[in-house]
Amino acid sequence: MLVTLDHDRIRELRLDRPPVNALNPALLLRLRVALEEARRDGCRGVVLSGSPGCFSGGLDIPELLRLGRAEMTATWGSLFALLRALATSEIPVAAALTGHSPAGGTVLAIHADYRIMAEGPFRLGLNEVQVGLPLPEVIFRTLQHVVGERQAERLAVGGLLVEPAEALRVGLVDEVVGVADVIPRALAWMTELLSRPAAAMAGTRAMARRSLRQGFDALDPALIEDVVDQWFSAETQAVMHALAERLGKRRPAG
Amino acid sequence: MLVTLDHDRIRELRLDRPPVNALNPALLLRLRVALEEARRDGCRGVVLSGSPGCFSGGLDIPELLRLGRAEMTATWGSLFALLRALATSEIPVAAALTGHSPAGGTVLAIHADYRIMAEGPFRLGLNEVQVGLPLPEVIFRTLQHVVGERQAERLAVGGLLVEPAEALRVGLVDEVVGVADVIPRALAWMTELLSRPAAAMAGTRAMARRSLRQGFDALDPALIEDVVDQWFSAETQAVMHALAERLGKRRPAG
Amino acid sequence: MLVTLDHDRIRELRLDRPPVNALNPALLLRLRVALEEARRDGCRGVVLSGSPGCFSGGLDIPELLRLGRAEMTATWGSLFALLRALATSEIPVAAALTGHSPAGGTVLAIHADYRIMAEGPFRLGLNEVQVGLPLPEVIFRTLQHVVGERQAERLAVGGLLVEPAEALRVGLVDEVVGVADVIPRALAWMTELLSRPAAAMAGTRAMARRSLRQGFDALDPALIEDVVDQWFSAETQAVMHALAERLGKRRPAG
Numbered sequence: 001m002l003v004t005l006d007h008d009r010i011r012e013l014r015l016d017r018p019p020v021n022a023l024n025p026a027l028l029l030r031l032r033v034a035l036e037e038a039r040r041d042g043c044r045g046v047v048l049s050g051s052p053g054c055f056s057g058g059l060d061i062p063e064l065l066r067l068g069r070a071e072m073t074a075t076w077g078s079l080f081a082l083l084r085a086l087a088t089s090e091i092p093v094a095a096a097l098t099g100h101s102p103a104g105g106t107v108l109a110i111h112a113d114y115r116i117m118a119e120g121p122f123r124l125g126l127n128e129v130q131v132g133l134p135l136p137e138v139i140f141r142t143l144q145h146v147v148g149e150r151q152a153e154r155l156a157v158g159g160l161l162v163e164p165a166e167a168l169r170v171g172l173v174d175e176v177v178g179v180a181d182v183i184p185r186a187l188a189w190m191t192e193l194l195s196r197p198a199a200a201m202a203g204t205r206a207m208a209r210r211s212l213r214q215g216f217d218a219l220d221p222a223l224i225e226d227v228v229d230q231w232f233s234a235e236t237q238a239v240m241h242a243l244a245e246r247l248g249k250r251r252p253a254g
Numbered sequence: 255m256l257v258t259l260d261h262d263r264i265r266e267l268r269l270d271r272p273p274v275n276a277l278n279p280a281l282l283l284r285l286r287v288a289l290e291e292a293r294r295d296g297c298r299g300v301v302l303s304g305s306p307g308c309f310s311g312g313l314d315i316p317e318l319l320r321l322g323r324a325e326m327t328a329t330w331g332s333l334f335a336l337l338r339a340l341a342t343s344e345i346p347v348a349a350a351l352t353g354h355s356p357a358g359g360t361v362l363a364i365h366a367d368y369r370i371m372a373e374g375p376f377r378l379g380l381n382e383v384q385v386g387l388p389l390p391e392v393i394f395r396t397l398q399h400v401v402g403e404r405q406a407e408r409l410a411v412g413g414l415l416v417e418p419a420e421a422l423r424v425g426l427v428d429e430v431v432g433v434a435d436v437i438p439r440a441l442a443w444m445t446e447l448l449s450r451p452a453a454a455m456a457g458t459r460a461m462a463r464r465s466l467r468q469g470f471d472a473l474d475p476a477l478i479e480d481v482v483d484q485w486f487s488a489e490t491q492a493v494m495h496a497l498a499e500r501l502g503k504r505r506p507a508g
Numbered sequence: 509m510l511v512t513l514d515h516d517r518i519r520e521l522r523l524d525r526p527p528v529n530a531l532n533p534a535l536l537l538r539l540r541v542a543l544e545e546a547r548r549d550g551c552r553g554v555v556l557s558g559s560p561g562c563f564s565g566g567l568d569i570p571e572l573l574r575l576g577r578a579e580m581t582a583t584w585g586s587l588f589a590l591l592r593a594l595a596t597s598e599i600p601v602a603a604a605l606t607g608h609s610p611a612g613g614t615v616l617a618i619h620a621d622y623r624i625m626a627e628g629p630f631r632l633g634l635n636e637v638q639v640g641l642p643l644p645e646v647i648f649r650t651l652q653h654v655v656g657e658r659q660a661e662r663l664a665v666g667g668l669l670v671e672p673a674e675a676l677r678v679g680l681v682d683e684v685v686g687v688a689d690v691i692p693r694a695l696a697w698m699t700e701l702l703s704r705p706a707a708a709m710a711g712t713r714a715m716a717r718r719s720l721r722q723g724f725d726a727l728d729p730a731l732i733e734d735v736v737d738q739w740f741s742a743e744t745q746a747v748m749h750a751l752a753e754r755l756g757k758r759r760p761a762g
Contacts, residue, residue, distance in 0.1 A: 016546050068418045113665070133455035145657050149399050150425055157367070157455060158447055171658055193666055199743045201471050201665060203642035208661035245292035272612060383704050388711035403653050407716035411621070412701055421550055489707045 011043040020057030045190040049096035058103030085213040086111035096186035117173040129159030131237030265297040276313030299444040303350035312357030341466040342366035350440035371427040383413030386493030519551040528565030553698040557604035566611030593621035595720040604694035625681040636665030641748030
């Protein structure tokens with residue numbers, strides 16, 4: 001479900017869980033372990049990529065709907081741990097958004113250092129509200145860091161999915177390039193960043209991303225309980241089951 | 255002075271106080287009561303609109319200049335209470351800026367959830383400094399929320415009035431459309447927002463707008479006294495009286 | 509090394525230290541004294557300008573590399589005192605960026621009220637990381653004020669030098685005009701700002717720039733020691749000496 005490719009000392013972690021690289025508990029854990037391994041193996045940077053046309057469809061709703069409360073609590077805990085690992089990674093991470101990246105796909109991306117989006121009929125955004133889930137606050141804080149207070153409000157409250165050009169305009173991504181160029185550009189960007197004097201770059205990076213770290217340090221376990229409460233609320237379950245049913249008709253269950 | 259129009263469960267509050275929908279004490283109070291009524295009547299959203307070519311010319315300076323200190327203290331208190339009601343409204347509010355919106359017109363708009371501006375020879379902005387009044391801090395905080403720290407500094411310190419295209423560029427408004435389309439677009443935007451799962455949208459909205467609420471919660475009555483002191487300062491009175499005289503020559507007193 | 513030109517009550521301070529207006533301890537002190545003199549002489553605004561094609565090449569690395577620890581501590585203290593004087597100046601300051609403005613050139617500019625950049629093959633940006641120096645936090649906070657959290661992260665961590673158009677896009681400068689127009693435009697902008705009612709403008713300006721003042725008020729002398737430690741680190745010294753050697757081959761030592 002995750003392919004590892006080393007380009008000199010930059011490690012590419014390529015999501016590979018057909019059909020849409022949906023994030024289930026196993027993949028969330030695998031990603032977190034892979035980030036830890038990259039650091040331990042002496043890699044100097046990570047590129048998180050996906051399949052041509054699809055970075056990630058987000059959380060695997062059909063699979064998650066089968067989980068009970070304890071399992072969902074563990075799953076949200078695992079997602080937040082992964083986001084924390086991305087946001088506070090000692091080595092920089094570039095998101096190579098090779099295609100569709102709704103919800104969880106965009107959530108992963110905003111916790112990286114840099115985002116390159118594929119040009120084309122692809123959408124990205126934090127559409128959690130559209131699927132009945134309030135955006136968890138720690139994720140919203142990262143979104144504010146990336147796009148500022150006003151665009152964070154507009155994008156999150158409406159649960160908007162936007163096209164690449166609009167994502168670029170509001171700063172949700174840093175570059176838009178052709179699908180085939182997304183991974184090469186991410187590698188080139190990382191290579192240039194790693195050409196900087198190492199201590200100066202690392203020190204400045206830690207300072208610039210400190211507010212993200214503080215957001216995760218302040219994450220109260222009670223907030224995870226709130227998110228799980230919301231997940232099991234009547235509204236959210238109704239919207240999610242309707243969504244899962246539509247997905248089930250279009251493609252094999254994730 | 256305020257026309258109420260219901261579009262299904264979206265209530266339009268249309269400023270209707272010729273010639274320029276200037277905000278006097280009676281209209282400030284009427285607007286606040288109308289917002290409260292909309293919520294109580296079970297409306298799900300509010301569109302605040304104006305006349306074709308003029309949303310609002312801002313505070314009714316000629317009328318306000320006739321007020322004594324106690325009345326001005328009450329008037330500023332009433333304005334802040336109205337802004338607080340907009341900023342913390344339980345139901346979303348869209349500003350349909352149908353034309354000119356200087357000073358108080360823009361002040362109302364930035365406290366709403368969304369702003370649609372009329373294309374054409376119309377100006378908007380927080381030109382308080384140009385009329386001799388420092389921008390009150392709680393309003394400045396909302397401006398920072400909407401356009402960020404730097405543009406808030408640039409717009410407020412210079413007291414700039416800008417054209418619709420510039421307002422769009424810096425994020426002071428979200429859309430610019432033809433005058434005749436401003437209200438329909440505001441209704442369409444609100445309709446789409448209200449199509450979201452209600453609890454998820456409301457929860458995310460409350461989180462995204464919490465800093466506005468905190469700004470008003472922290473509003474010290476002493477700050478209103480400061481604003482009133484400034485209002486009665488020699489500089490402000492001189493500029494305002496000169497302005498009122500110019501207005502008096504152009505149109506019947508507001 | 510600094511030419512003083514009075515345009516009515518606006519004082520232009522023109523950097524004049526060939527070949528690249530590099531900032532050495534003497535010029536840092538001279539600039540700070542000149543800002544104080546402008547205020548004392550009753551000037552109402554300051555325009556900080558440079559030579560056609562070069563605003564400032566930044567700190568005078570070759571000269572600074574000859575300084576011992578005590579002298580470097582004093583030099584950083586002097587730079588921070590100058591930046592504080594710019595950020596908290598009682599009278600507004602416009603930066604007329606007449607050409608190249610890397611590193612220290614941009615650092616001066618972001619602490620001013622307004623930035624006008626020369627069109628052409630000129631670069632600006634906070635490339636401290638490229639020369640082996642982490643960006644000091646108090647400067648980074650000003651950068652966040654000017655361009656927001658995300659662009660501050662991108663520009664500072666990569667130590668990016670950008671072209672005028674890109675600087676305008678991300679808000680690092682406010683205007684881009686032809687080289688010959690930079691100083692006249694800065695004077696015109698200042699003249700317009702000074703046409704505002706004085707107390708209203710000054711009060712709003714103090715509020716809008718308060719966070720900059722607080723950043724400098726919170727500046728711990730221990731932080732200057734950290735910056736000096738970094739200056740004398742092996743990585744920084746190696747990069748700086750290599751840089752000084754390249755500069756030495758191209759032009760007479762600064």
